[in-house]
Amino acid sequence: xxxxxxxxxxxxxxxxxxxxxxxxxxxxxxxxxxxxxxxxxxxxxxxxxxxxxxxxxxxxxxxxxxxxxxxxxxxxxxxxxxxxxxxxxxxxxxxxxxxxxxxxxxxxxxxxxxxxxxxxxxxxxxxxxxxxxxxxxxxxxxxxxxxxxxxxxxxxxxxxxxxxxxxxxxxxxxxxxxxxxxxxxxxxxxxxxxxxxxxxxxxxxxxxxxxxxxxxxxxxxxxxxxxxxxxxxxxxxxxxxxxxxxxxxxxxxxxxxxxxxxxxxxxxxxxxxxxxxxxxxxxxxxxxxxxxxxxx
Amino acid sequence: xxxxxxxxxxxxxxxxxxxxxxxxxxxxxxxxxxxxxxxxxxxxxxxxxxxxxxxxxxxxxxxxxxxxxxxxxxxxxxxxxxxxxxxxxxxxxxxxxxxxxxxxxxxxxxxxxxxxxxxxxxxxxxxxxxxxxxxxxxxxxxxxxxxxxxxxxxxxxxxxxxxxxxxxxxxxxxxxxxxxxxxxxxxxxxxxxxxxxxxxxxxxxxxxxxxxxxxxxxxxxxxxxxxxxxxxxxxxxxxxxxxxxxxxxxxxxxxxxxxxxxxxxxxxxxxxxxxxxxxxxxxxxxxxx
Numbered sequence: 001x002x003x004x005x006x007x008x009x010x011x012x013x014x015x016x017x018x019x020x021x022x023x024x025x026x027x028x029x030x031x032x033x034x035x036x037x038x039x040x041x042x043x044x045x046x047x048x049x050x051x052x053x054x055x056x057x058x059x060x061x062x063x064x065x066x067x068x069x070x071x072x073x074x075x076x077x078x079x080x081x082x083x084x085x086x087x088x089x090x091x092x093x094x095x096x097x098x099x100x101x102x103x104x105x106x107x108x109x110x111x112x113x114x115x116x117x118x119x120x121x122x123x124x125x126x127x128x129x130x131x132x133x134x135x136x137x138x139x140x141x142x143x144x145x146x147x148x149x150x151x152x153x154x155x156x157x158x159x160x161x162x163x164x165x166x167x168x169x170x171x172x173x174x175x176x177x178x179x180x181x182x183x184x185x186x187x188x189x190x191x192x193x194x195x196x197x198x199x200x201x202x203x204x205x206x207x208x209x210x211x212x213x214x215x216x217x218x219x220x221x222x223x224x225x226x227x228x229x230x231x232x233x234x235x236x237x238x239x240x241x242x243x244x245x246x247x248x249x250x251x252x253x254x255x256x257x258x259x260x261x262x263x264x265x266x267x268x269x270x271x272x273x274x275x276x277x278x279x280x281x282x283x284x285x286x287x288x289x290x291x292x293x294x295x296x
Numbered sequence: 297x298x299x300x301x302x303x304x305x306x307x308x309x310x311x312x313x314x315x316x317x318x319x320x321x322x323x324x325x326x327x328x329x330x331x332x333x334x335x336x337x338x339x340x341x342x343x344x345x346x347x348x349x350x351x352x353x354x355x356x357x358x359x360x361x362x363x364x365x366x367x368x369x370x371x372x373x374x375x376x377x378x379x380x381x382x383x384x385x386x387x388x389x390x391x392x393x394x395x396x397x398x399x400x401x402x403x404x405x406x407x408x409x410x411x412x413x414x415x416x417x418x419x420x421x422x423x424x425x426x427x428x429x430x431x432x433x434x435x436x437x438x439x440x441x442x443x444x445x446x447x448x449x450x451x452x453x454x455x456x457x458x459x460x461x462x463x464x465x466x467x468x469x470x471x472x473x474x475x476x477x478x479x480x481x482x483x484x485x486x487x488x489x490x491x492x493x494x495x496x497x498x499x500x501x502x503x504x505x506x507x508x509x510x511x512x513x514x515x516x517x518x519x520x521x522x523x524x525x526x527x528x529x530x531x532x533x534x535x536x537x538x539x540x541x542x543x544x545x546x547x548x549x550x551x552x553x554x555x556x557x558x559x560x561x562x563x564x565x566x567x568x569x570x571x572x573x574x575x576x577x578x579x580x581x582x583x584x585x
Contacts, residue, residue, distance in 0.1 A: 014326075014573055014575060014576055015573070015576040015577045016577050050573045051573070052571040052572050052573060053570065053571050053572050054572060054573070054576060176315065213322065214318055214319055214321075214322035214323075215322075215573065215575075216573055216574065216575070217319065217463075217467075219315045219318055219319060240314060240315070240318065
């Protein structure tokens with residue numbers, strides 16, 4: 001069954017929730033006229049990225065009517081958008097919400113907060129501790145949500161693929177570096193390589209929505225992409241410019257891709273877990289069962 | 297020097313310009329300004345910034361201030377006017393001699409090299425005073441004209457030419473800047489001439505620094521961008537003397553790239569744990585009617 005996904009490559013305004021809600025509403029309206037089943041907006045679409053100590057000022061509870069109201073213009077449509085979440089115990093997380101018809105369908109808290117190089121996220125927000133998928137019904141099925149840096153760790157999309165995801169959704173705020181030099185190309189090329197690989201190895205379609213615009217000295221590069229389950233690029237947005245790109249996926253493609261390449265069902269999870277248990281034990285300086293046996 | 301193992305930093309000029317023009321526009325929009333003031337020397341740095349600013353906000357919103365001292369070269373003035381003519385931007389000529397000379401009369405000493413630096417600093421700071429006055433008078437922001445090579449080597453005057461509201465070419469090495477300048481259409485006479493601060497007759501940057509920009513940029517690119525150690529740079533073919541000089545100078549000039557440290561006393565201190573983006577709701581200037 002064919003369905004359409006819209007990637008709203010917008011430029012959120014730093015710290016201005018009201019302005020950003022307008023931007024989201026406009027994207028939702030335009031996606032609705034394109035017949036989209038799902039509209040994806042970038043990481044921290046409701047708040048902007050370089051928040052620093054603005055974090056508590058822009059944080060929303062997961063039941064905040066402003067958050068649940070995104071997509072009110074198209075109540076049948078799924079809308080994914082990033083925001084700062086304040087949990088009941090006042091953890092401030094870089095989260096992505098999946099909303100439909102005023103209901104929170106899914107929520108993912110960024111698991112990997114980059115705190116190196118030009119990034120300082122771990123200083124202002126706290127990590128999430130769940131990697132899950134959420135059932136949204138036909139035609140999409142199960143969605144695995146993640147935020148930007150989560151994708152630089154293959155475990156996140158692979159766990160979601162193994163957990164039954166029929167669509168991976170990554171929302172991002174990626175700043176461009178040294179355009180045209182090897183360093184800059186490598187950053188964007190790296191993103192393309194990993195997306196292609198996750199779609200291919202997860203035999204799963206993938207929607208990546210990266211923001212554009214400027215904050216302080218940063219320029220976000222956009223280049224949002226929609227990939228089919230065989231890794232082919234279905235839709236791609238331009239670099240640096242605001243855009244709404246829409247592409248079609250077909251759930252039959254997922255079915256036949258997985259018949260032809262049953263990688264997920266061949267995956268040896270017990271073997272993976274045994275080896276992970278061993279590595280965890282060894283890294284912690286504890287002996288693993290195998291070593292105990294060998295040393296006995 | 298091995299050109300392949302220690303390359304010059306590359307740049308794709310059109311992409312770089314696109315990013316910088318977007319940056320300038322967003323700085324203006326976020327601050328609530330429409331106009332830009334720059335000091336136009338006739339050199340490639342300020343010429344490039346003028347071209348970028350004109351593209352970003354329109355030539356009519358750009359004021360290029362020419363600020364010669366009595367010893368400044370005629371050629372600098374001619375080149376500055378080439379930029380003004382090419383862009384059709386606004387311009388103003390303010391001779392800083394009568395402002396600078398009374399101060400220079402107070403500067404004396406035996407070390408001619410040190411005197412030159414002191415005199416140069418006075419001129420650079422006087423130009424800053426003129427630019428900031430014009431920015432207030434004309435309701436504009438001052439765009440910086442320092443490049444990455446200068447910033448890393450600390451080859452600039454604190455509170456002088458380094459003073460600005462934002463820095464469009466601060467992440468472009470001098471050699472990259474020339475590629476961007478050519479792509480923007482900066483007149484070739486300006487791009488090709490030997491860079492000079494024109495603080496005294498016949499001065500050139502490369503003579504004063506004692507090294508060519510090419511070799512400086514190769515060393516800086518290896519040390520800074522590629523994070524190579526001095527030894528690795530030398531193993532890859534860069535002269536040890538050059539690399540050690542550059543590494544020392546980058547470290548010694550760190551103070552010019554940072555705000556002055558604050559003595560921490562309270563629970564919340566600007567710079568330590570009072571951390572905000574400079575542009576956020578409420579920070580945008582509302583123009584007075």
